[in-house]
Amino acid sequence: MSVALNITKAYAQVAMLKQQSAAASHSARVLSAYKSELLQSWAGIEVSYLIKTIDAQIHACKKLSEESDSLSHDIARAIEDILREESAEDTETLSG
Numbered sequence: 001m002s003v004a005l006n007i008t009k010a011y012a013q014v015a016m017l018k019q020q021s022a023a024a025s026h027s028a029r030v031l032s033a034y035k036s037e038l039l040q041s042w043a044g045i046e047v048s049y050l051i052k053t054i055d056a057q058i059h060a061c062k063k064l065s066e067e068s069d070s071l072s073h074d075i076a077r078a079i080e081d082i083l084r085e086e087s088a089e090d091t092e093t094l095s096g
Contacts, residue, residue, distance in 0.1 A: 017072035
């Protein structure tokens with residue numbers, strides 16, 4: 001039994017995951033810059049709470065970026081494997 005794969009939709013998902021990864025990575029950089037500016041301009045217990053929250057968000061953004069990037073690579077690799085396998089089956093059918 002053959003599984004139908006819509007290559008266009010699969011590649012669109014890969015592109016979307018790459019965009020999500022880039023956006024999350026950008027957000028982490030912006031938050032890091034904001035954190036640096038905050039530390040230069042302000043001090044106090046309130047700032048400590050803000051820094052902890054910002055650090056948690058930076059970590060979450062970096063994790064999302066890494067996971068989205070990894071998933072996009074895995075999907076792209078799976079598409080290539082499927083296409084290679086289908087091409088080999090077509091070659092066998094034509095020669096067999």
